[in-house]
Amino acid sequence: MPSALPDGDPAPEDGALPSQALAGLGSRPFGLYLHVPFCTVRCGYCDFNTYTATELGGGADQASYARTALGELALAGRVLGDAAPEVGTVFVGGGTPTVLPVDDLGLLLQGVRDRFGLVADAEVTTEANPDSVTPASLQALREHGFTRVSFGMQSSVRHVLATLDRTHDPERVPQAVAWARAAGLDVSLDLIYGTPGESLDDWRASLDAALACAPDHLSAYALVVEDGTRMAGRVRRGELVLPDDDDEADKYELADEVLTAAGLRWYEVSNWSTSERTRCRHNVGYWAGGDWWGLGPGAHSHVGGVRWWNVKHPRAYADRLAGGASPAQAREVLDxxxxxxxxxxxxxxxxxxxxxxxxxxxxxxxxxxxxxxxxxxxxxxxxxxxxxxxxxxxxxxxxxxxxLPDDEPAAGSLSAPTAVSAGT
Incomplete structure (x- = not known):
């Protein structure tokens, strides 16, 4: 099951933010994250807020999701008001966003244009599984205004993919990348290391296969087995044995060596890119303390030191918006x-x-x-x-x-002259 949301203070029903949170709008990066909570199958390691079609009933189906999410976009426009800047980055994540019809993704992006506007060089990314796209769908994404696609490759080794419950054929990855390139999209690949049973040679093979696709950007994350996932149960029963810390360190060091030699440079601990232009600007906005509105069930947002998160279940999310209320479950004001x-x-x-x-x-x-x-x-x-x-x-x-020694106060808040904004 998806991980639990944190506790927090009650969020106002109308979604209103304190005036001090709105005061600096436009002085920091501003992005929109859109969570699409649907997958064709749930991977055994995944604890993201995602659901298969059989887990959801009426009122929370894929067919109505785009128009439901547009309701929260309208709420964001009312809350942020005329001071809201144009959107610099849009990131559609999940789940598998590309299980939605391309025109639905285009409808959502048009909603962003109509409500806030997009800066001239906006970065617009969608995540995708390699087996969820076609040449036609990628071309349609580009025509709708998407500029970038992030494929969940995870590994090129079949037994590793099987342990992760990934369903795509590894040979589909270079094919999907070629289609994205032909459509004019920048390409990022996501890899996972530290899967039970993955050798160092397996990991090298995955790195080599990823580099053979010549991506603009690559992310490499150590596998984290979360409580409540199917994989956690297999580990608990002794069916899978997790690697030790030294194994993960060896794999990270290998990744950095191989990627650097191929011309990709690290710009964040788990991320490498071919140039500053091809960094994921949306994520850099998070890491730099920027503002973003997260749309969708379970999505998190941050504006001016106020952070909030939506109710998790798609049905509860849809019901709140249908009733004219904010879908926010709780929030906190950062000191x-x-x-x-x-x-x-x-x-x-x-x-x-x-x-x-x-x-x-x-x-x-x-x-x-x-x-x-x-x-x-x-x-x-x-x-x-x-x-x-x-x-x-x-x-x-x-x-x-x-x-961050715990016996001393901070030197100052983020608004102090020495504390220039930075963020994810």
Whole structure:
């Protein structure tokens, strides 16, 4: 089952935001995330808020979803008002967004244009499974205004895909990438490492197969087995054995070596791109502390230090909007300490690093030790920035804990002159 939503304060029925949250609209990146909660099958490792057709009854079906989501888009327009800037990035995720008809995805994107407008060079991405697209559907996506597609490749090795319950044929990936290229779309590939039974040679084969497709962007994530998933049950019963930390570290280091040699450069701990242009600007907006409205069941949003999340079930989501209410289940208003902690947590994951000046005195004192331990680049530290080494990327949580000593207050809030916005 999908993971539980966090607790929070009650969200107002009309979705209204405090005036201070709206005050800085337009001064930070602004994006829209659209969650499509449908998949043809549920993968055994997945705890995302997704459902197959047989799990949903009337009122929550795929056929009506686009128009339901347009209702939340209208709500976003009312809440943000005339101060809302044009949208710089749109990311359609899931689930498998491309199980919806292409015209429905186009309808949603047109709704964004009509409600907010898109900047001239807007990045518009949809996730897709390799077996959920055709040459015609990808061409139609481009004609509707999509600029980028992110394929869930995960692995090129059949037994690894089988363990993950992935249904696509690995030979379909290069075919789908070629179709996307022909349609004029930028291409990103997602890989997962650390699947039970995956050898280092298996992982190298997946990296080589991905690079043979010549993607613009590649993400590589360590498998996390969440409680309540089918895979967690198999691990608990001893049917699958998880790799140890050293195995995952070896695979991350191999990925960075192979991808760097092929001309892709890391710009966030788990992400590589061929150039600054081909970075995922939508995700960079998150990591840089930007604003975004998340549409759809279970989607999370953030505007001006207020974060909220929608009810999870598609039927409850549709019912709230049909009744004229916000689908938000709860929210929280971040205080200065929380915003500082997120600034550090996210900022150090980026290749540009984090300004030493935004740290507390204790955090600044910790930098020298992190350099000595080989976790932070010494040359960057001399120029006033905390930039992770490859080893530091493997131990990013350790670095963050050192930079956020719990016995000292933050040096200042994100609005302070030394704390320039940065975000995912």
């Amino acid at each position: 200065d300490t929380q915003r500082h902690e997120e600034r550090v947590l996210l900022g150090v994951r980026l290749v540009e690093g984090l300004e030493v000046a935004v740290l507390s005195p204790g955090g600044r004192r910790a930098v020298a030790g992190l350099v000595a331990d080989g976790l932070v680049d010494g040359r960057a530290a001399v120029t006033g920035r905390v930039v992770l080494t490859r080893r530091g990327r493997l131990l990013a949580d350790t670095v963050v804990r050192a930079l």
